[in-house]
Amino acid sequence: MEKSTKKTVQPNKQQLLNRLKRIEGQVRGIHQMVESDRYCVDILNQIAAVQAAMNKVSLALMEDHTHHCVSHAIKNGDGEAAIEELMDVMKRMVK
Known part of the structure; x- marks a missing residue:
């Protein structure tokens, strides 16, 4: 993964963290489902x-x-550089 030196303040940081914590719990649940031989x-x-x-x-x-x-x-x-960077990210997301 390419690491950028750019930094920003996330205006919705807590919302993003809450969503990611929920997703983390879902992934742990999937792990347990596989271990339990669920359907x-x-x-x-x-x-x-x-x-x-x-x-x-x-x-x-x-x-x-x-x-x-x-x-x-x-x-x-x-x-132009910011738009190009954004388009590169979008292209990776839709692969």
Whole structure:
């Protein structure tokens, strides 16, 4: 994973952390389901729920990033680079 030196203040940090904690609990539940030899379809349904929840976290972060970081970069004349970076992230998300 590529690490950036850029930093920002997450305006919805606590909401994101709460969602991620819930997802973490769901993943632990899936682990227990596999250990307990639960029915495959039940496990797959839980995996789909985790994937949907992660997509919501990603979209929330992307919205915050666009409204704050990209907007700020545009105002400061660095818009093209910020938009290119955002598009690269979007391309990775839809793979």
